[in-house]
């Protein structure tokens with residue numbers, strides 16, 4: 001049986017080097033019950049350490065609200081939302097981006 005793969009497209013923008021934002025595609029092995037935050041952690045730890053998102057600074061309990069973003073166009077908490085096979089992840093407000101999925105508060 002072949003392994004299930006999550007295809008995720010992530011908003012990328014580093015204002016110190018990029019003129020405009022772009023999307024980068026990643027493939028992540030699916031584990032039943034994994035959250036969007038788990039997917040981001042996997043990418044950061046195994047594929048692309050340049051990805052910026054709220055990780056260790058957050059509570060992972062749905063309390064602090066730091067991991068809010070858009071998942072397939074709908075706002076939600078990355079730590080509390082289950083990953084799906086096809087996802088697009090964006091910052092909540094693109095005009096407030098510090099880097100990738102991290103926004104000014």
Ligand code: FES
Pocket residue numbers: 058059060061062063064065066067068077078079080
């Ligand atoms: S990390 Fe605190 S709500 Fe998601």
